[in-house]
Amino acid sequence: MKHLWLFLILSSLLLGTPSSAAERPNIVMIFIDDMGWGDFSCFGNPDAQTPNVDRLASEGIRFSQFYVNSPICSPSRCALTTGQYPQRWRITSFLNNRADNERRGVAQWLDPKAPTLARALQQHGYATGHFGKWHLGGQRDVDDAPPITAYGFDESLTNFEGMGPKLLPLTMKPGDTEPGKIWADAERLGQPVTWMQRSEITTGFITAAIPFMDKAARQKKPFYINLWPDDVHGPWCPPVDQWADGKRGLYLSVLQSMDRQFGLLFDHIRRDPDLRENTLILICSDNGPEIGVGSAGPFRGFKTTLYEGGTRSPLIVWSPGLIAKDKAGTHNTTSVFAAFDLVPSLLKIAGTSPLADVTLDGEDLSATLLGKGTASRSAPLFWRRPPDRKTVNPTLKERLPDLAMREGDWKLLCEYDGTLPQLYDLAKDPGETTNLASQHPDVVKRLTLSLLSWHRSMPPDNGPQLATAKPAKKSPSSPANRQQK
Numbered sequence: 001m002k003h004l005w006l007f008l009i010l011s012s013l014l015l016g017t018p019s020s021a022a023e024r025p026n027i028v029m030i031f032i033d034d035m036g037w038g039d040f041s042c043f044g045n046p047d048a049q050t051p052n053v054d055r056l057a058s059e060g061i062r063f064s065q066f067y068v069n070s071p072i073c074s075p076s077r078c079a080l081t082t083g084q085y086p087q088r089w090r091i092t093s094f095l096n097n098r099a100d101n102e103r104r105g106v107a108q109w110l111d112p113k114a115p116t117l118a119r120a121l122q123q124h125g126y127a128t129g130h131f132g133k134w135h136l137g138g139q140r141d142v143d144d145a146p147p148i149t150a151y152g153f154d155e156s157l158t159n160f161e162g163m164g165p166k167l168l169p170l171t172m173k174p175g176d177t178e179p180g181k182i183w184a185d186a187e188r189l190g191q192p193v194t195w196m197q198r199s200e201i202t203t204g205f206i207t208a209a210i211p212f213m214d215k216a217a218r219q220k221k222p223f224y225i226n227l228w229p230d231d232v233h234g235p236w237c238p239p240v241d242q243w244a245d246g247k248r249g250l251y252l253s254v255l256q257s258m259d260r261q262f263g264l265l266f267d268h269i270r271r272d273p274d275l276r277e278n279t280l281i282l283i284c285s286d287n288g289p290e291i292g293v294g295s296a297g298p299f300r301g302f303k304t305t306l307y308e309g310g311t312r313s314p315l316i317v318w319s320p321g322l323i324a325k326d327k328a329g330t331h332n333t334t335s336v337f338a339a340f341d342l343v344p345s346l347l348k349i350a351g352t353s354p355l356a357d358v359t360l361d362g363e364d365l366s367a368t369l370l371g372k373g374t375a376s377r378s379a380p381l382f383w384r385r386p387p388d389r390k391t392v393n394p395t396l397k398e399r400l401p402d403l404a405m406r407e408g409d410w411k412l413l414c415e416y417d418g419t420l421p422q423l424y425d426l427a428k429d430p431g432e433t434t435n436l437a438s439q440h441p442d443v444v445k446r447l448t449l450s451l452l453s454w455h456r457s458m459p460p461d462n463g464p465q466l467a468t469a470k471p472a473k474k475s476p477s478s479p480a481n482r483q484q485k
Contacts (some may be wrong), residue, residue, distance in 0.1 A: 024126075024222040024350055025322060026213070026279040028265070029342075031080060032258075033073060033133055033230040036289030036309070037064075038297025039255060043314045045295060048252040050259040052266055053283065053316065060281075060318030061371050062331045067338040067406075068287055071303055071310030072386045074135050076286040076339065077228075081136065081151065082114050083343025083360040085382070087458035089114055093386035095161075097140040104387045105462035109137020109145035115358040117343045119152025121224045124352040127216035129155045131205040132228030134162030138189055147190070157208045159201070159230060160186030167205065169198035171237045182235070198237040199254075202229040202261040210268055217274070222350070227265070231258040234290065251293045277321030280349065282342065282369075284315040291392060300432040304389040306404035306413055307432055311383060313339070317369050322349070327371025335368045336376040336406065345369050380407040382454045387463035402463060405451045412447040416455065416464055421448060 038044050042054040042062065069079035074095045075086035086092060090107040101108050118128045130153045137145035139161040147163045148156035156164045160183035168186060170179035179197065187193050196204050209225050216223040231254050238244065238253035269275045288296050288303045288310040301307025317323065340362035347353060348366040367373035383404040390399055401413035401422065409427040414420055421444045423437040437444050 023278070024124075025319070026216075026222050026275065027121075027224045027346055027350065028269075028279060028281045029080075029224070029226050029346075030262075030281065030283040031077070031132075031226065031228045032283070032285045033228070033233040034287065034290055034294065034303060035232050035255070035285035035314075036294035036296045036302070037285070037299060037312045037314050038295035039232070039285075039289065040314055040316075042316075044297055047295075048255050050256065052259050052263040056266060056281065056283065056318045057316045058329050059320060060316055060323060060329075061327055061369075063315040063317070063335060064312075064331065064333050065336045065376075066284065066313055066315035067311050067336075067381060068285070068313045069311075069338055069340050069381075070383065070386070071287045071301075071305055072389070073133075073286050075386070077134075077136055078110055078114075079338070079340040080286075080342060081110070081116050081118070083117065083340045083354065083362040084115070085340070085361050085458065087384060087461075088361075090459050090461065091136070092384060092461045092463075093388055095135060095137060095139060095142070098142050101142070103462065104466065105460065106387070107137075108142050110151070112146045112150045114151075115355050115360070116152045117346060118224060118226075120347055120352060120355050121350060122152045122154065123355075124350060125221060126350070127212070127219070127221045127223040128153045128225070129209060129212045129223070130226040130228070131157050131209045131212075132159070132202075132226060133230040134158045134228070136162070138163035139186075143189055153226075155212055157205060158190070159183075160189070162190070164190040165192055166190050167194050167196055167201050169201055169237070170195050171198050171235070172240050173237075174240055174243050176240075197239075198231075198235075199239045199257060200261070202231055202258055203264060205229065206261060206265045209265065213268075213275070217272075222278075224346075224350075228286075229258060229261075231255070231261075232294065234293070247293050255294075280317070280319040280322055280346075282315065282317050284313045284339070286313070287311070298431050302392075304386055304392055305400055306383050306385055308411075308426070308430065311404075319370070322370055324371035330371065332368070332371075332374060334376070335365070335374050336381075337363070337365050337368065338377070338381055341365050341377055342369075380405050380450065382451060384455060384458070384461075385463065387461040387466050390463075390467040399467075402467075403451050403455055405447060405454070407447060407450070410443060410447060412444065412451060414448060414451065418448040418452050423447075 040050045042057040068076045070076040078086035078091040122128045236250035236254045244253045291302045296309030299308035301309035344364040345366040363377045402416045404413045411424045413422040421437040422435045424432045
């Protein structure tokens with residue numbers, strides 16, 4: 001018996017893998033819809049308090065040079081799901097009704113053959129669940145998309161933008177005698193459907209996720225869950241007794257309500273010693289804030305733009321048992337990486353690897369996530385604007401750059417053909433206020449060649465055609481005009 005135990009211990013050490021499934025870390029990925037870089041109070045918001053998230057930051061690591069791979073929701077979610085540029089899968093704007101997707105040259109849904117973080121973990125023995133907004137197929141009249149479980153999830157619960165069981169929102173305003181329903185036609189996109197107050201719907205997703213986590217623990221399986229809330233995306237519906245004036249007031253009230261709901265999940269994990277020591281929580285936003293509502297902090301731009309305010313995201317990583325002890329409560333201001341880098345990084349932390357024959361655009365930065373290094377990704381970051389957003393909306397005249405990239409401290413933005421370059425030194429000018437293109441022509445030339453090479457290597461969308469097209473007219477009462485973007 002003594003020799004058997006010695007053999008088992010030595011085998012475990014030599015293989016370099018955990019001796020039991022329970023030792024593989026659990027992962028909770030919180031991806032918030034339309035929240036700005038500066039909206040958490042721990043990222044400088046003076047107008048709202050987010051104490052549950054702030055506590056997470058005080059026990060974990062904040063990252064201030066973390067990016068998402070698109071300034072709008074569906075492609076940003078595609079990158080986090082696949083570890084690849086969303087252009088590879090022709091998802092370059094929010095997925096809408098079938099005709100509008102075709103008009104913009106985007107896919108109707110994410111190809112289920114795409115590599116996914118969930119599937120790789122599922123094949124490695126993880127229990128996998130998605131709870132919250134999906135928006136990668138199955139919305140409006142696109143009712144033949146694959147179910148969320150086709151992408152490597154054992155269970156799913158979503159809203160009106162995904163195929164499968166769902167929670168749909170009721171709305172109550174001061175003075176209402178009964179709640180209203182929005183997106184009621186989504187009932188046909190999956191059953192069962194539960195209707196609940198929009199102000200409590202994140203609690204609904206959390207109370208579904210907790211039993212899923214507990215079941216995995218009883219089965220001695222590690223778990224991976226997506227919690228993707230859409231509270232701070234309009235329409236904003238805080239609890240009636242916390243109603244506020246104006247869009248900004250409603251937004252801040254909803255933000256604080258969302259933070260209170262997060263407390264239920266965070267407290268559940270903290271109270272269980274095994275979960276506390278072996279669970280990794282990551283929390284960030286899918287893109288910048290809506291103009292005039294959320295806060296991008298010191299950065300220029302907002303949702304749909306390729307300026308920093310559209311693509312920088314506030315990232316917090318928490319795990320008392322995995323993060324370097326001396327890094328708890330610290331702020332990483334130097335490491336530059338993006339959402340698609342989380343895929344290979346989390347696979348490394350989980351002790352597995354991507355699916356066979358898959359090349360990811362993301363890089364392994366697991367040591368950076370856990371505070372055991374401060375490396376940045378080695379390759380540049382590239383972006384292409386949503387094809388339908390040459391301007392933020394038809395009422396604004398400012399024409400936005402088509403392409404952008406970051407290499408080191410340099411940020412370049414330009415048109416599809418490389419003209420109208422804007423060059424910023426983000427180390428000295430994070431707010432992108434001073435265009436240095438005329439002062440550094442050699443840098444502009446080199447970066448432009450790199451950016452155009454990447455752009456041309458990706459499947460095209462209809463951005464060039466839509467840049468000169470007149471915006472389509474919509475009926476005020478049409479379902480398309482009531483869509484969530």
